[in-house]
Amino acid sequence: FNFLGYNVNVNSLLANPYCKYTECCNDDWIKFRRNRLMRNLTNHVYGQPLLQHAVDALTSHFNPNFQNHKALVLSFHGMTGTGKNYVSNFIADSLYINGVKSKYVHHFIGRLHFPDESKIPQYKEYLYNNLKAAIKDCPRQLFIFDEVDKTPPEVLNSIKPMVDYRDDVDGVNYSEAVFIFLSNIGADVIREHFHDLYFEKGRQREDLQMIDFEFLIQKGAFNEKGGLFHGDIIANSLIDHYIPFLPLQEEHVKKCILNEFQIRNVNLPKPEHVEHVLKFVEWGPDESLLFAKTGCKRLSSKVALLVDKYYRHESRIHNEL
Ligand SMILES: Nc1ncnc2c1ncn2[C@@H]1O[C@H](COP(=O)(O)OP(=O)(O)OP(=O)(O)O)[C@@H](O)[C@H]1O
Structure with missing residues (x-):
């Protein structure tokens, strides 16, 4: 309703103040986006x-x-x-x-x-x-x-x-x-x-x-x-x-590797570093070598090591900003 020229929402007046800060079963906390x-x-x-x-x-x-x-x-x-x-x-x-x-x-x-x-x-x-x-x-x-x-x-x-x-x-x-x-x-x-x-x-x-x-x-x-x-x-x-x-191919695994670098604030990793991580990926099935056997799993620890070794400065500066 309108009160002294202000729109007042009755629902929010009646709403449980507890639910303002704590998760509750209502549309404020649960809504498909x-x-x-x-x-x-x-x-x-x-x-x-x-x-x-x-x-x-x-x-x-x-x-x-x-x-x-x-x-x-x-x-x-x-x-x-x-x-x-x-x-x-x-x-x-x-x-x-x-x-x-x-x-x-x-x-x-x-x-x-x-x-x-x-x-x-x-x-x-x-x-x-x-x-x-x-x-x-x-x-x-x-x-x-x-x-x-x-x-x-x-x-x-x-x-x-x-x-x-x-x-x-x-x-x-x-x-x-x-x-x-x-x-x-x-x-x-x-x-x-x-x-x-x-x-x-x-x-x-x-x-x-x-x-x-x-x-x-x-x-x-x-x-x-x-x-x-x-x-x-x-x-x-x-x-x-x-x-x-669907099974992942090299192009997808490369994107996953770049993403792992990006998460650590390294936006332009050296191509040889991306290739280095790629070498740890096993390919199959059998000799076809078309798909990554473990998809994009376990890439993050490999990237973390490289970032720590070669990009520490870059990643620290970003973290501090
Ligand atoms: N299609 C993808 N695109 C981007 N990143 C991916 C993709 N698949 C996996 N990843 C990355 O690999 C990690 C591991 O993937 P996830 O745990 O979702 O695999 P899963 O299919 O549930 O495997 P599992 O069957 O072994 O449980 C994810 O946290 C994500 O970083």
Whole structure:
């Protein structure tokens, strides 16, 4: 309303002052910022054009004009070091003001959280109770399950009711949540298919479509051993989108190396230093040597050593500015 010529927002007058400084379950702290995500993916993630599909899925999930009938479930597949964790963090950053540090972001790592097969019943109970308590506290939660292929399928099956098409489970509604599964399941199929499309059929990486991969991954995820293996989540088609992470080539790895230098305030590293880091990268498969076996992983420590040795002055001056 208008008071003495000033526009007064009743909501902000009534708002809990606690939530001004502390993260709360409201639009001030949780809001999907598509442009922010697009900018980060464009500027920092190399060689993964199919990510646009994940952005579109998130956009429609958070469209206030549509009512969701189930939680959004994305499954990221691909070789190691191609950006699955990296992108999940950008998604968290686009959803929460506190980014990955938000109390509404939860990471579960197969080998770390569910290592012991004899404890499956306890894990199931732990997961169910944990998720339920989180959603009760705030419906807009992000659950990231890393190393899904190293998680016992029974454990993942316990969250099936939460990602299914239902209004609520035990009085709790999960439809606003986002689940992201990360795994190397299907990585070989993706690599082989990409090789065929790119090198044999002359298709450009940027022109590839989801349709080129989605069914392949779904089949691979179902057949390969791992957490999704014969699991209820796939059997019941509860994964909304399978996102393939393509294998990285030399041009992408070089960009990753330059990025690592840039992070350390070295904008123009010497070409021989970039080449030096590149020498540590293993290439495959077999003698084709087309793709980086570990993608852009483990480059940062190599770059850090070089920066410390040759650019200490440059990086210090920038840090002091
Ligand atoms: N496509 C990419 N573009 C730019 N940087 C990347 C890309 N992929 C990976 N990186 C860099 O490599 C690091 C490791 O990647 P990330 O942890 O996302 O791999 P991953 O696909 O999750 O691997 P894994 O399957 O082993 O868990 C990232 O933190 C990032 O710095």
